[in-house]
Amino acid sequence: MDAEAQRGEEWADVTPDAARRLVTAAVEAFAERGYHATTTRDIAGRAGMSPAALYIHYKTKEQLLYRISSVGHRLALDLLTAARDGGGTPVERLAEAVRSFVRWHAEHHTTARVVQYELGALAEDHYAEIVALRRGSDGAVRSIIEDGVRSGDFDVPDIPGTALAVLSLCIDVARWFNADGRRTPDEVGAFYAGLALRMVGAGTPER
Amino acid sequence: MDAEAQRGEEWADVTPDAARRLVTAAVEAFAERGYHATTTRDIAGRAGMSPAALYIHYKTKEQLLYRISSVGHRLALDLLTAARDGGGTPVERLAEAVRSFVRWHAEHHTTARVVQYELGALAEDHYAEIVALRRGSDGAVRSIIEDGVRSGDFDVPDIPGTALAVLSLCIDVARWFNADGRRTPDEVGAFYAGLALRMVGAGTPER
DNA sequence: CGGATGCCTAAGCGCTTGCTCAGCTTCGGG
DNA sequence: CCCGAAGCTGAGCAAGCGCTTAGGCATCCG
Structure with missing residues (x-):
């Protein structure tokens, strides 16, 4: 099993698709740079969407x-x-x-x-x-x-x-x-x- | 030896006094909140000086x-x-x-x-x-x-x-x-x- | 067909950030 | 007594931050 497939499984029960993409993007970004050094723009960008879209799926x-x-x-x-x-x-x-x-x-x-x-x-x-x-x-x-x-x-x-x-x-x-x-x-x-x-x-x- | 004395000894060779106060303040702040969550205003404040004074002793x-x-x-x-x-x-x-x-x-x-x-x-x-x-x-x-x-x-x-x-x-x-x-x-x-x-x-x- | 709902974007607001700068005080040496 | 250096401050700048808002498409239900 490669890393991508693992991530897919790990967060399989997060719906809809966009929310799952956001959470995996956040995991990657937080792990790389740390929470405080990660921007919401970075997370949204990795998930392939605009910064505002993040706030539809997560409050903060x-x-x-x-x-x-x-x-x-x-x-x-x-x-x-x-x-x-x-x-x-x-x-x-x-x-x-x-x-x-x-x-x-x-x-x-x-x-x-x-x-x-x-x-x-x-x-x-x-x-x-x-x-x-x-x-x-x-x-x-x-x-x-x-x-x-x-x-x-x-x-x-x-x-x-x-x-x-x-x-x-x-x-x-x-x-x-x-x-x-x-x-x-x-x-x-x-x-x-x-x-x-x-x-x-x-x-x-x-x- | 208590914590204060240790910190004093640990950074004893940092001069002048203000630079040492800044470095010990930074250690405390970074340890508490992490580097990215710490502001230069916080460090300077703990050292008892204005934010601008930090930049006399450290470039960044x-x-x-x-x-x-x-x-x-x-x-x-x-x-x-x-x-x-x-x-x-x-x-x-x-x-x-x-x-x-x-x-x-x-x-x-x-x-x-x-x-x-x-x-x-x-x-x-x-x-x-x-x-x-x-x-x-x-x-x-x-x-x-x-x-x-x-x-x-x-x-x-x-x-x-x-x-x-x-x-x-x-x-x-x-x-x-x-x-x-x-x-x-x-x-x-x-x-x-x-x-x-x-x-x-x-x-x-x-x- | 009409309206409600879900998901998204462009634009931007208010605030905080790291850092700068002009000017003040203090002080030792000539 | 004056001068320059050292150390510091108040004010503030440009940039970037988390987050909001207004509005645009789809899709689905009646």
């Missing part, structure tokens, strides 16, 4: 960012809760959480960059809503680690600190990942799952 | 960012090369690299946030210069890991990937660290040094 520029941030955060949270509630040992569940979370951040690194690094530009109430979702993500990872410590599979001196570090490591993938780079999203996901297991003291147990 | 707003980014990157690079060239085993040198790098990112998280997350706003030639410094940082960490693999202390399947991941984990400290939080910069540094050792297969070897 901030609403576009909110829409992107909301969809992205909900998706990321779903990946993590699915891994938490999925079957298997804590080792398997942590590996699955990191693998899917990292794969998403690599595959959709344009969207992920906006989702992870532009939330400071949200309006206050929208920001509060997003922060709640993020607390949920943190909680999901922490709960998997707690299970692993309880079962004796993990050896972790500081559970909240380790949960934060694992999530932090995964999130930062969005910052550096390059689609033209050496590794595919799948490879990075698998590699990072191994790193996370080592971080909780469950990696390469043959040592 | 971008020059302020460049100055901050340059000083910060050079400092970070120095920490890592000192650890690479310092004595001791690879285990000790990697631990020292991560400990000092993380401590700096936590202690100076305001500056670090600007240094790590605002470089996209730099002018093209300045950006190229900074990217070269960053490659140096990456090289320092990679070289410590290579030494550890050669000596048999580390067990790493992908050296460049692991170097990137370790650096990435450390950098992200600037994003989430809060001075009012649970842990001190020293504690976070020590904790992350342990995590990094686990990531290279050298942590908690008694397992």
Whole structure:
């Protein structure tokens, strides 16, 4: 699947067509330049329409960012809760959480960059809503680690600190990942799952 | 040492006094709102002077960012090369690299946030210069890991990937660290040094 | 056929931005 | 005591910003 097709799927449920074109244009522009450096003229131009047309589909520029941030955060949270509630040992569940979370951040690194690094530009109430979702993500990872410590599979001196570090490591993938780079999203996901297991003291147990 | 004293020391060699006040004001403003959302009026206001005074000490707003980014990157690079060239085993040198790098990112998280997350706003030639410094940082960490693999202390399947991941984990400290939080910069540094050792297969070897 | 609705554009309004400039004050050296 | 340099300010310019408005086409429903 190439990048274009991904974007098409990612925002498939945004209608009408023009609104979808605007949201994908905004994702690209925000990821490239940042929210504040992006103009509504630029977004409209990328979507092939006049600046005024943007305001038929979205009330403000901030609403576009909110829409992107909301969809992205909900998706990321779903990946993590699915891994938490999925079957298997804590080792398997942590590996699955990191693998899917990292794969998403690599595959959709344009969207992920906006989702992870532009939330400071949200309006206050929208920001509060997003922060709640993020607390949920943190909680999901922490709960998997707690299970692993309880079962004796993990050896972790500081559970909240380790949960934060694992999530932090995964999130930062969005910052550096390059689609033209050496590794595919799948490879990075698998590699990072191994790193996370080592971080909780469950990696390469043959040592 | 409190935050004020740190800032005083950090930019102690910037003269005259007004230029130093401007650079510390810019660091605060850029870290809070981001480069593009910060106005020259805001920077000048925080420094207690009129907007026009800024241009006596700095040619443009971008020059302020460049100055901050340059000083910060050079400092970070120095920490890592000192650890690479310092004595001791690879285990000790990697631990020292991560400990000092993380401590700096936590202690100076305001500056670090600007240094790590605002470089996209730099002018093209300045950006190229900074990217070269960053490659140096990456090289320092990679070289410590290579030494550890050669000596048999580390067990790493992908050296460049692991170097990137370790650096990435450390950098992200600037994003989430809060001075009012649970842990001190020293504690976070020590904790992350342990995590990094686990990531290279050298942590908690008694397992 | 007539009118309402959905989607779009050209033009532009009010405001803020980065930055400039003429002129003021302060102060050390001759 | 005067002069030039250094440091600063109030006022403001040109450009660009987010967003609005008035109006033009289609399309569809009665």
